Amino acid sequence: xxxxxxxxxxSRRAPLLSALGVITxxxxxxxxxxxxxxxxxxxxxxxxxxxxxxxxxxxxxGTPAEAIVAAMGDIRSFPEVARVDYVDQEGxxxxxxxxxxxxxxxxxxxxxxxxxxxxxxxxxxxxGNVRDVAERVKSYQFVDDVRYGEEWxxxxxxxxxxxxxxxxxxxxxxxxVSIIIIGATIRVSVLARAREISIMRLVGATxxxxxxxxxxxxxxxxxxxxxxxxxMTWAAYRAIDTRFLDLVFFDPxxxxxxxxxxxxxxxxxSATSVWSHLRRI
Amino acid sequence: MIRLHDVAKEYTRxxxxxxxxxxxxxxxxxxxxxxxSGSGKTTILRLLYMEEKPTHGDVWVNGVHSASAKRKxxxxxxxxxxxxxxxxxxxxxxxxxxxxAFALEVTGxxxxxxxxxxxxxxxxxxxxxxxxxxxxQLSGGEQQRVAIARAxxxxxxxxxxxxxxxxxxxxATRGVFQLLRDINAxxxxxxxxxHDLEMVRRADDARTIELNHGRVVxxxxxxPPPETRYTPLLGQPAIGxxxxxxxxxxxxGKR
Ligand SMILES: Nc1ncnc2c1ncn2[C@@H]1O[C@H](COP(=O)(O)OP(=O)(O)OP(=O)(O)O)[C@@H](O)[C@H]1O
Ligand SMILES: [Mg+2]
Numbered sequence: 001x002x003x004x005x006x007x008x009x010x011s012r013r014a015p016l017l018s019a020l021g022v023i024t025x026x027x028x029x030x031x032x033x034x035x036x037x038x039x040x041x042x043x044x045x046x047x048x049x050x051x052x053x054x055x056x057x058x059x060x061x062g063t064p065a066e067a068i069v070a071a072m073g074d075i076r077s078f079p080e081v082a083r084v085d086y087v088d089q090e091g092x093x094x095x096x097x098x099x100x101x102x103x104x105x106x107x108x109x110x111x112x113x114x115x116x117x118x119x120x121x122x123x124x125x126x127x128g129n130v131r132d133v134a135e136r137v138k139s140y141q142f143v144d145d146v147r148y149g150e151e152w153x154x155x156x157x158x159x160x161x162x163x164x165x166x167x168x169x170x171x172x173x174x175x176x177v178s179i180i181i182i183g184a185t186i187r188v189s190v191l192a193r194a195r196e197i198s199i200m201r202l203v204g205a206t207x208x209x210x211x212x213x214x215x216x217x218x219x220x221x222x223x224x225x226x227x228x229x230x231x232m233t234w235a236a237y238r239a240i241d242t243r244f245l246d247l248v249f250f251d252p253x254x255x256x257x258x259x260x261x262x263x264x265x266x267x268x269x270s271a272t273s274v275w276s277h278l279r280r281i
Numbered sequence: 282m283i284r285l286h287d288v289a290k291e292y293t294r295x296x297x298x299x300x301x302x303x304x305x306x307x308x309x310x311x312x313x314x315x316x317x318s319g320s321g322k323t324t325i326l327r328l329l330y331m332e333e334k335p336t337h338g339d340v341w342v343n344g345v346h347s348a349s350a351k352r353k354x355x356x357x358x359x360x361x362x363x364x365x366x367x368x369x370x371x372x373x374x375x376x377x378x379x380x381x382a383f384a385l386e387v388t389g390x391x392x393x394x395x396x397x398x399x400x401x402x403x404x405x406x407x408x409x410x411x412x413x414x415x416x417x418q419l420s421g422g423e424q425q426r427v428a429i430a431r432a433x434x435x436x437x438x439x440x441x442x443x444x445x446x447x448x449x450x451x452x453a454t455r456g457v458f459q460l461l462r463d464i465n466a467x468x469x470x471x472x473x474x475x476h477d478l479e480m481v482r483r484a485d486d487a488r489t490i491e492l493n494h495g496r497v498v499x500x501x502x503x504x505p506p507p508e509t510r511y512t513p514l515l516g517q518p519a520i521g522x523x524x525x526x527x528x529x530x531x532x533x534g535k536r
Binding site for chain 2: 198199204
């Protein structure tokens with residue numbers, strides 16, 4: 001295709017500037033990618049935590065079994081709740097021993113209260129819901145106390161929001177810079193071809209026809225920049241994953257969106273400079 | 282069909298390039314635009330291919346109206362206008378045939394028909410044997426023929442030529458001029474701005490429109506000629522141009 005051929009010609013005319021354009025796109029997406037990686041992994045951690053998040057309601061000694069069974073039925077019908085287990089005094093003791101491992105003899109004589117362990121549905125274990133369920137359970141007469149890991153659940157959520165926000169903010173800032181730089185690289189090739197463009201216009205080329213190779217040029221630069229960013233993010237992921245933490249990487253859909261963002265940056269950058277040139281002739 | 286109605290063009294408020302220009306040019310005509318430097322010849326041509334819009338008045342070219350033409354329509358219009366300049370405006374990094382083919386590619390012509398159409402026009406301008414030469418390997422006359430071939434390849438209704446022989450020696454001038462006459466004979470209108478009055482005199486069946494200070498001071502098609510003829514309009518000679526006195530009289534009494 002003519003436009004594609006022209007696009008490659010254009011990049012060959014200004015190789016350094018083209019490389020600069022690709023690299024800025026790559027870095028803007030890389031910055032975004034790193035923070036997104038953090039956010040994704042916090043979310044992953046949260047998901048694991050959510051599965052474990054339980055609201056534990058301690059039951060007064062001597063509560064009749066029927067009352068407990070009725071309450072369990074009630075609680076099960078809460079929309080957020082996935083499962084309710086009754087852990088009697090012996091069960092509580094066994095669990096405590098298991099959890100404490102070698103110090104289990106501490107509990108030799110102790111009495112632990114029975115409890116209702118309430119598990120929330122996956123995805124609904126956010127701090128608001130947890131607190132909400134806890135409040136409702138607290139209203140039962142026989143419930144002495146309700147515990148849940150409120151503080152650290154909330155912290156983790158805040159951290160995730162912060163990481164996602166920072167990534168988005170930095171990514172947008174870098175994206176703006178790379179739109180400008182891509183714009184400049186395309187402007188150079190537009191100016192290098194100003195004569196050709198004016199002749200094209202004279203023989204009846206439409207704006208769209210004149211624009212196409214430059215937009216394709218920007219698109220290709222964006223895709224290449226996106227792939228580079230993917231590579232860098234992957235490298236960072238591998239480095240951390242093998243040495244420190246067990247991380248997860250993005251799913252393919254997110255990767256595709258990231259690369260398309262690169263393409264969008266490239267197209268936007270070239271569109272702005274071609275449009276401003278065409279408006280002048 | 283070209284129609285200008287009471288056209289004025291001011292590039293800036295003080296730079297009046299054209300004023301009160303009214304004329305019609307029909308399909309098949311051969312028209313010379315003459316007049317001293319700065320009299321507005323180039324400006325008229327630029328209005329015709331809609332590179333500029335008139336400050337006042339209306340221009341119609343093939344039904345496209347200056348006041349309402351969109352960029353897209355202008356592009357479409359230009360495919361039916363061949364435009365030729367004094368400085369050829371060829372792409373230096375392409376061969377003669379690629380330069381001609383460019384005008385077809387740009388308009389989205391089907392690739393299969395391009396070589397054949399290019400060969401046809403290059404033959405028509407007498408350059409079939411130099412099709413694969415680069416512009417710098419060609420003489421000025423030959424380069425202008427390539428430019429004319431490029432202008433012809435879309436089968437234009439009008440060929441607009443701004444001093445097409447301005448950079449050529451006498452022999453090449455005569456060749457290019459004869460080519461334009463032949464093109465006109467086969468039905469394409471030619472509108473040609475020139476300073477070469479010798480050429481104008483030789484072509485005594487052509488129409489001549491003379492401009493001075495942006496006004497039409499003579500039109501061989503109009504009888505009687507406008508009475509404004511040869512009265513110094515602004516009392517000053519055009520900037521950089523010859524004064525009224527040494528501007529030779531155009532041929533009279535044609536047609
Ligand atoms: N782009 C422009 N900006 C400002 N003034 C212009 C522009 N183009 C032309 N002019 C002015 O308009 C007037 C007519 O110019 P034009 O180029 O039409 O003359 P011309 O008859 O083609 O002259 P020449 O024979 O020297 O080519 C001149 O006074 C010129 O200085
Ligand atoms: Mg001129």
